[in-house]
Amino acid sequence: MSDSVSRIEFWREANPTPSTNEKKGAQEGGPNAIYLSYDFFLVLTVLGGFFGLDHLYLRSPYTFIAKAIVNIMCFGVWWIYDMAQAFFNADVVKVFGLGVPGFGPKGIAAGVLANDVPDKKHFRFFAYAMSLIFGGLVGMDSFVLGSNDWGFIQLLCFISVIFAPVSIGNWLYKLLRFFTDTKAVVEEHSEYFGAPVSSFKDSLLARIPILGALFSPFDSIKRFFASLFGDAIEPIIKTVDGVVTTVDDTVKTVDDAIILGRNAISKGADIISDVANTVDKASRAFSMSSQVVPGASLYSTITPDSVQGELKGKAVGGSLGAVTATAIAATENLNAIHYVLLGTLVVIILGGFFTAYSRTKNVQPDDAPPEPGVLRVPDSKKRTA
Numbered sequence: 001m002s003d004s005v006s007r008i009e010f011w012r013e014a015n016p017t018p019s020t021n022e023k024k025g026a027q028e029g030g031p032n033a034i035y036l037s038y039d040f041f042l043v044l045t046v047l048g049g050f051f052g053l054d055h056l057y058l059r060s061p062y063t064f065i066a067k068a069i070v071n072i073m074c075f076g077v078w079w080i081y082d083m084a085q086a087f088f089n090a091d092v093v094k095v096f097g098l099g100v101p102g103f104g105p106k107g108i109a110a111g112v113l114a115n116d117v118p119d120k121k122h123f124r125f126f127a128y129a130m131s132l133i134f135g136g137l138v139g140m141d142s143f144v145l146g147s148n149d150w151g152f153i154q155l156l157c158f159i160s161v162i163f164a165p166v167s168i169g170n171w172l173y174k175l176l177r178f179f180t181d182t183k184a185v186v187e188e189h190s191e192y193f194g195a196p197v198s199s200f201k202d203s204l205l206a207r208i209p210i211l212g213a214l215f216s217p218f219d220s221i222k223r224f225f226a227s228l229f230g231d232a233i234e235p236i237i238k239t240v241d242g243v244v245t246t247v248d249d250t251v252k253t254v255d256d257a258i259i260l261g262r263n264a265i266s267k268g269a270d271i272i273s274d275v276a277n278t279v280d281k282a283s284r285a286f287s288m289s290s291q292v293v294p295g296a297s298l299y300s301t302i303t304p305d306s307v308q309g310e311l312k313g314k315a316v317g318g319s320l321g322a323v324t325a326t327a328i329a330a331t332e333n334l335n336a337i338h339y340v341l342l343g344t345l346v347v348i349i350l351g352g353f354f355t356a357y358s359r360t361k362n363v364q365p366d367d368a369p370p371e372p373g374v375l376r377v378p379d380s381k382k383r384t385a
Helices: 008-012 020-024 038-047 053-057 061-073 077-088 090-096 124-138 140-145 148-159 164-180 182-188 200-207 209-215 217-292 304-314 318-361 377-384
Strands: 098-100 104-108
Touching (some): 038 077, 053 124
16 A cells, blocks of 8 residues: 655655745645645545545545445445544644554655645646546546647547557556556656656656666566565565665775775885885995994094004005095094193193182181170180180
8 A cells, every 4th residue: 555645755845945825824825736625635535535536636546446445345434434534633634644444544645734725736636537537548638637639649549449449558558557656657747746846767767667677676676576565575675775785885894994904005115115215325324434434443542543543444445545544634633632632621620629628728717796695616715714
């Protein structure tokens, strides 16, 4: 049992902004068929509810057929049930829709009766359904939709004896599409019904349903099983969709991890290459410095002779001869500097020592006045003597 077309969510897509009645408080509905008339629904429930015409007005073709069959077989039990809902539980029906006897609330036409003022095109779905069911043999549905050419062709086919089966076959095909794929029919003629405007692809799929299996085979399989098993297949489909989504997320996570690993390996290789180049340059520099000026031997002693002897011993002619000769010439100027520095340090140290010692020997007497009541040492000695 399907009532998805009668839900307000489907029709609201045609008019995303608030309707004229909601926005400005006007007394006239909007241009799109979102809201239906509750008064007209009451009239159809009483006068045509036995045959399910009220459900046809509520844009629920499946329950229209089911209600007509149940009322014929069970003496109008569904007819009485809907009248009781419409008259005694109007507020609930306007918001949550109609229920089904023995099954409880089903949300049939949920929300589409909530507005006090119906939209301008609210009657067109019911008018098209009636013209298709009772006048589709002669092309009345085509005239209602504005396709006068196709209407005349079907009318001529029905009047003629030879092409009458063509007209009958076309009528049965339209009936089958209307009851089994109502949403596609509505989208195909969205301007007339005031429903959401479909794209070219949706319109093409609506006209040629077999193309749906080519563009979206999984959706076609879901619709096929849903038509066979009804609501029982929905939990299974949701579970499968969840599993597919989880697998997709896992694959994306693994791909991201692989990309991060590759980037880390590439950066590690670059770092190792840089370290290797640095070590190579340092080793070359150390080798060059050890051949030119051996620092450990140069600063191991301050004796100029030892420095010159170390440099002359390390000098090996050839390519380093000029550099070594320059270093030796530079060290020859160090003969007097070392002794001058050493002598200066010795003079400073000895001078400080003798100065401190002489100050300790030349102690001056304390001429400061004593504190009251405290005798100085010399005075105390004189009194005792």
